[in-house]
Every structure is written in structure tokens, then in C-alpha cells.
Amino acid sequence: MGQIRLYIAQPLSVNNAIELDEKQSHYLTHVMKRQVGDSLLCFDNQSGEYLCEIAETSKKHCVLHILKLQRSYCLPPDIWLIFAPVKKDNTDFIVQKATELGVRKIIPVLTRYTISERVKKERFIAQTIEAAEQCRRVDLPEVAEVIDFENLLKCWPTDRKLYYLDETLNSKPPLQAFINEDKCAVLVGPEGGFSLQELEQLRKAPFATGVTLGNRILRAETAAVAALACWQALRGDWK
Numbered sequence: 001m002g003q004i005r006l007y008i009a010q011p012l013s014v015n016n017a018i019e020l021d022e023k024q025s026h027y028l029t030h031v032m033k034r035q036v037g038d039s040l041l042c043f044d045n046q047s048g049e050y051l052c053e054i055a056e057t058s059k060k061h062c063v064l065h066i067l068k069l070q071r072s073y074c075l076p077p078d079i080w081l082i083f084a085p086v087k088k089d090n091t092d093f094i095v096q097k098a099t100e101l102g103v104r105k106i107i108p109v110l111t112r113y114t115i116s117e118r119v120k121k122e123r124f125i126a127q128t129i130e131a132a133e134q135c136r137r138v139d140l141p142e143v144a145e146v147i148d149f150e151n152l153l154k155c156w157p158t159d160r161k162l163y164y165l166d167e168t169l170n171s172k173p174p175l176q177a178f179i180n181e182d183k184c185a186v187l188v189g190p191e192g193g194f195s196l197q198e199l200e201q202l203r204k205a206p207f208a209t210g211v212t213l214g215n216r217i218l219r220a221e222t223a224a225v226a227a228l229a230c231w232q233a234l235r236g237d238w239k
């Protein structure tokens, strides 16, 4: 029987009890069929991951006792993912994979050719929680408000490198481009690609570096996953 992990949206500490909300109680007792005395892991995105035991269950509620701290809170490397929302399922995929691949922040950006302007932040957050529970993260990536391309560049923190994925093959491959071990971000274009004007703005920005992922045109979600995997392997916590 695999160990269940739950994100709890309240501070946790040893020897305290917590009452789960109706949704999590239902999941634990009805979907996963756990009973009083069974153990699970919980994390609070601020102090760490705890071993807990189910102390009480009723139809809609479930009380856990927090037994011990298993792992302290820690943050993954300081890399962000910025992407132009695509179709619903593919956007969910990008958010889920970015969480698994250890990004600290996810920023939806609206570019000239972005097809989907409806960004549901709550849905993004739900995806990050589910992915973090599954992949054993003790933190959650931050989900930023959607921003348009112009403002993204205008407000960019200049101490952070921006790696934009450039399908025009005018940029460096990951091994040469990914030089930063901290404070960086990967920017992926929409299905329609970046406009010529956007590429020009990116080329001129002193904090931005283009990256090519080879001569095959990848879907935006593939490009996001490939670039994050390369960065983690070369400069992040896979090295």
C-alpha cells in the first residue's frame, strides 16, 4: 500500500492535531479507503513534511495526529517557467510537468499569437498541488498572475537570466546557452511561435539569451519539458 501525501493549507507542527476539510476527508477515507490508525505524509509548504496518523473519521471529517517531522522545508533551484497558455489539457500538462521538474514559479504570459487568453489561476494552483503531492516536493511552486509580453520584459528583474526558447534556429544549444546555476527563467512561445517583433525585443534585451532545442519544431509543452530537463541536468539539482 503506497504512502499517501497531502498538502495541508495550514501550518503543521509535531504533537498537534488537524482536521481535514470535507474534500480531503472524503479522498482519504472513501476514495483511498484509509481508516483510523493508518499513516500518511502531509506537508504545509512552509515547515516541511510530517508523518501523520488518522485519529478520527466521521462521514465528512477526518482528524490527523501529527507524529513527527520527516523532512524539513526546502526550495528547489531558482528557475521559473514562463509560457503562453495553449489548449486546456496541454496547459494542465505544462503546469504539472513544470512542478515535477522543480520550478519555483510559473508565469502565464500573453504573447501576440497566444491562442488561449483565459487563464484560470485556481486551476493552475490545483495542478501544482496534485503534482507536488505526487512527486514528493515539500514546497509548492508559486503561480503568478497572467502578464502580457510587453510588461513581462518591462518589469523583468535584471539580476535574473531569461532563456527564451527560439524555434528559428538562430540561438545557442542548451549546453552553451545554459550558463546560470541560479536565478533564471525559461520562456516558451505559443503554438503560433513568437512574432518577429517579439523575437527582436528578446534579442535586444540584455538579460535574455535564446536557446535552440534542435532543428525539429517541438510543441510548446514538449519544448517546456525538454528545456527544463536540460537545465536541471546541466545546472540544476540533477547534476
Ligand code: SAM
Pocket (backbone or CB within 6 Å): 164, 165, 166, 167, 168, 187, 188, 189, 190, 191, 192, 193, 194, 211, 212, 213, 214, 215, 216, 217, 218, 219, 220, 223
Ligand atoms: N509556429 C512555430 C513554427 O511553426 O515555427 C512553432 C511554435 S512551437 C509549436 C512553440 C514554442 O516552442 C516556440 O515558440 C518555442 O518557444 C518552442 N520551440 C519549439 N521548437 C523549438 C526548438 N526546436 N528550439 C527552441 N524552441 C522551440
